[in-house]
Amino acid sequence: MADIQKYFLHVDLDAFFASVEQLDHPEYRGKPLIIGGKPTDKRSVVSTASYEARKYGVHSAMPIYQAYKLCPNGIFIPGNMKRYAEMSYRVMSIFHDFSPDVNQMSIDEAFIDLTGTEDLFGKPEDTAMKIKKRVKEETGLTVSCGLAQTKYLAKIASDINKPDGFYFVKPGSEQDFMLNLPLKKVFGVGKKTLENLNSHGFYTTRDIYEKQIETLHFLFGNNMGSFLYNAVRGLETETFSGETKSHSISAETTFSDDIYDIYTAETTILRLCQGVMFRLLKENGFSKTVMIKIRYEDFTTVSIQEKSDRNILTTDTFYSIARQLFEKKYDYKRGIRLLGVGFENITDKEKDIQQELFDDGSEKKQAVERAILKLEKKHPEIKIQKARLL
DNA sequence: TCTGGGGTCCTAGGACCC
């Protein structure tokens, strides 16, 4: 039997937050709509811009005040995550009707494994069309799809014909596809890597293709070198291979004006700790590692983490460690722009039971108490009490 | 015109051990 042809569809909701708002508010339709904050917000950035707003040059991650300059007649709103999550759920549910293997990557995108679904739904490119149609009919939203034999190529392909787009990287055309792709569209090549590539005379994917792997290793390191070597040949498979090694939960906040007083800093840390602790409990996670992050007025960012010998189970403990770390790290002469806290290396309950057996304090405490009992039996004249009861 | 918030992964250096 020949190898089964694998097919992955990457589906991306077009200008998701803005599109939901335009659905919910007819008065926003056909107008430049910017989700992110009010034009007067000092340090907000654009979360999503409607396609009408993009015509003015507004795009994601742009400071709001800059978007306002480019598009003073735009409608600026803060957004409503609860509503977007609800719509996202509805769309993802549709995907599940077409494959048991749906891999949600974020609120607005997912991979759907269409391998072996031909008997049920027909050719994968037809299935892609059916999915687009159903999403449109049932939610009013449009999606852009990329179809390919690897997730990596499907991901890049979904970006080719946005919005309401579809692109199929046909089996056998993978390398051609990559060699015709602008370098900045290569997923995983960001601003810094692009600059680095340019500085070594690489301006196209073909420039990379023409070099030996040893050269790429030497110039960009083994990892990046191999990644680039494979990517331009359409052979990259590591990027979305799954199996995340670690998990973390964090929260951070940027102050509208830099702060200089410890009291505000500590109050903020407490508030952030409460939120993060709540989220950890909600997902039944356990963590021993607390992290805090400080961004100073000049945008330099430092962080420090500490692994405790037991799981952090209460906000009190979490906060007390976070505050200690803050005091240890904080350079008190400098203004603070951002504070963040988080848990790292989160594990689930089952996995953690093993560790609990030997480093949860309860065993030690028990051992100590047993020792005390023994001692008291032997020497009835000695009375041992906990320090706090004396 | 100074640059959000929530994540994951990679790298480089130091500690520690053999």
Next chain:
DNA sequence: TCTGGGGTCCTAGGACCC
């Protein structure tokens, strides 16, 4: 007393993505 070479683990910082 001037010193090798791995291997592994940990930490801080940074690149990248949505």
